[in-house]
Amino acid sequence: MTLVSTVTVGAGGATSIAFTGIPQTGTDLLIRISSRNSGGVNAALISFNSSTTGFSARRLFGSGSTVSSNTYTDNRGFYTSFSTDTAGTFGNCEIYIPNYSGSTNKSYSSDSVSENNAAAAYQALIAGLWSNTAAITSISLYPTSGNFDQYSTASLYTITKGSGGATVS
Amino acid sequence: MTETLYKIVVDCSTGEQTQVALSAEELAQREADATAYAAQKAIEDAATEALATLKASAKAKLIAGQPLTAEEADTLVI
Numbered sequence: 502m503t504l505v506s507t508v509t510v511g512a513g514g515a516t517s518i519a520f521t522g523i524p525q526t527g528t529d530l531l532i533r534i535s536s537r538n539s540g541g542v543n544a545a546l547i548s549f550n551s552s553t554t555g556f557s558a559r560r561l562f563g564s565g566s567t568v569s570s571n572t573y574t575d576n577r578g579f580y581t582s583f584s585t586d587t588a589g590t591f592g593n594c595e596i597y598i599p600n601y602s603g604s605t606n607k608s609y610s611s612d613s614v615s616e617n618n619a620a621a622a623y624q625a626l627i628a629g630l631w632s633n634t635a636a637i638t639s640i641s642l643y644p645t646s647g648n649f650d651q652y653s654t655a656s657l658y659t660i661t662k663g664s665g666g667a668t669v670s
Numbered sequence: 671m672t673e674t675l676y677k678i679v680v681d682c683s684t685g686e687q688t689q690v691a692l693s694a695e696e697l698a699q700r701e702a703d704a705t706a707y708a709a710q711k712a713i714e715d716a717a718t719e720a721l722a723t724l725k726a727s728a729k730a731k732l733i734a735g736q737p738l739t740a741e742e743a744d745t746l747v748i
Binding site for chain 2: 505506508510511513515516517518519520521522523524542544546553567569571573575641643645646648657
């Protein structure tokens, strides 16, 4: 697993984090995110190659009091802590994208949680599909509204088959 | 005065990170995303609330020995 890049949001926040020029040298991609949204929503979206169409997803979701499963036709990405969560807490997420440089439709899975010192905290497992056969060369992550707060981070890794599992930073 | 919104773009081929102001098109897309999400969430919240209401009604009727509607029974039978 090789670290490609890490982004840390600076003062003032950011509407989105975009990785462009993704090297086509790996087999799979992994994104690790620690984030907080300045707005009042906890959902964030993902786009590939600047495209937000051709996406579908299934989500298993827990809110701290209820569980649900949903089907989406949008580019649902992950969940994050947001403005009403305990100050200074950040949500965590991993997004895995296998065979990102291949010529088949692209699947992804995300496992995310928000952090909150209260009953309402969220966890989501998302299985997504981008019905597009293009190799993924860029990825954008963005909350449905609001900004990523300062100190939110996102790290992109490539994972190469047969590489033995060592992490290279 | 309208606040300028920025995105962070990292070029993985060079490692260069830049802060870029959103274009008018991106701002419009952002508004559309927010509106679509709010509408979808309202539907989900209503469905969750309706299910909780049905379950509560089913439980109350079971305790009271009253017949359940088919919808209420569906919340109990896997």
